[in-house]
Amino acid sequence: MQSQERTAIVTGGATGIGAAIVRALSAAATNIVIDYVGDPGPARALVAELQGRGCAAVACEANVSLPADADRLVAAAVAAFGRLDILVNNAGIEARYPFVDTPDEVWQREIAVNLSGPFYCSRSAAKQMIAQAHGGRIVNVSSIHEEIAAPTNAPYCASKGGLLMLARTIAVELAQYDITVNNVAPGAIDTPMDAATIASKKLDSELLAEIPLHRWGKPEEVAGLVLWLCSEAASYITGTTVVIDGGMMRQAGSL
Template sequence: MQTASSPALFDLTGKTALVTGATRGIGLALARGLAGAGARVILNGRQPEAIDTAVATLRADGLQAFGAAFDVTDEAAVAQAFAALDRQGLTVDILVNNAGIQHRQPMVELALADWQRVIDTNLTAAFLVGREAARRMIERGRGGKIINIGSLTSEAARATVAPYTVAKGGIKLLSKAMAAEWARHDIQANAIGPGYILTEMNTALVNNPDFDAWVKASNPAQRWGRPEELVGTAVYLASSASNYVNGQIIYVDGGWLSVL
């Protein structure tokens, strides 16, 4: 029998995880972390070459990794990708909706096309990929885990990132909507809200002395977070340790939201 302290609670051996936007940054760190906990991981991205490089990196460390190149914003491409995984016998038990982009511009100057691009990539894609995964989880009858990647902007807004803020706010409530509909099928859908993390997407901010100083001064931890610091939360939400946790968002932010 598993106890509250049993390592088996967090063991992902025998599970298959699909991580979108997994060729770098947070996505790659989460894929590595899930694989390290025993899962077979499928790395998604749009560029086959980048996927091949990321897969090779994980395999070189003895981890089980595969690649799946498809555009998460394209409904037909998502359906075709899952059909291809079905044919390969890769059944997704754990989905991490991580793919995302940023666009910084004042709203009064923001073009509709840029607004839509961010919403499609950061929010609508999570619905499209989540729907395909959930259909199969329900059909198989053994449940599953969906982890959506939110942000501090799931809770608080900042100027010049309106579409990102709206999308990540939507991720918080999408997770709740998924829980409301799919919990009876033993599917747990939750979200992680990273704080300011040292990733390629944030390079310009890290290199901006004023912004870097603001992050460090406004955060109780007085530093940026690292992608690997999200892994523990992801493994928890992907494992049987979180079987009665549903529709929640866990912020991994060094305490930033606590002092707003």
């Protein structure tokens, strides 16, 4: 396992979009720290896969909604590889309820993971990047719902809307350190989170009718965008959201 020049943390990096991002970054000569919560199996399997290809990777269990865990995650990256260059805030959760029936714990949990998590992890990562004095990249996996309302999904939409302003604000503040901060906003992506929609012919058909490209996006396509934002080619881009949705927001008239 040969250590590479750059080191990246990917939260929620064991499955879905996160795993695709991990694979893309590791293929681009980047050390990887995979954050996970709960079952260690998928994270360990992905680490073994990467190490089998000669890539440097470790897994770290950390609940990103807890400030101490966010600090520990960054410390683990530095302990393993000596530096931190990239943070991808990918961990996210979603549960749908009619607004008036939304349980308090659902609201609190989604805000904690989807918004507080990126805040805590970005704060810890930025401190390390500033101390290193070599710049850095922070990329948040947001959603088209940072702009588009979705009935029965108030906590999720609110958390992603907050992530939009978090990215814009800290991008301005961290620019002096050559740390860029951007969001990627996926639309309909074929992941386990949307398995129920894909399995329903009715729901799948209704959704595809709203997408000009008339297909689901792939996790690897989101990963390619994240990889580009972490590259030198995107070094002059900060404080913005790049949408990857097959044209869905354009058709909806939201942009």
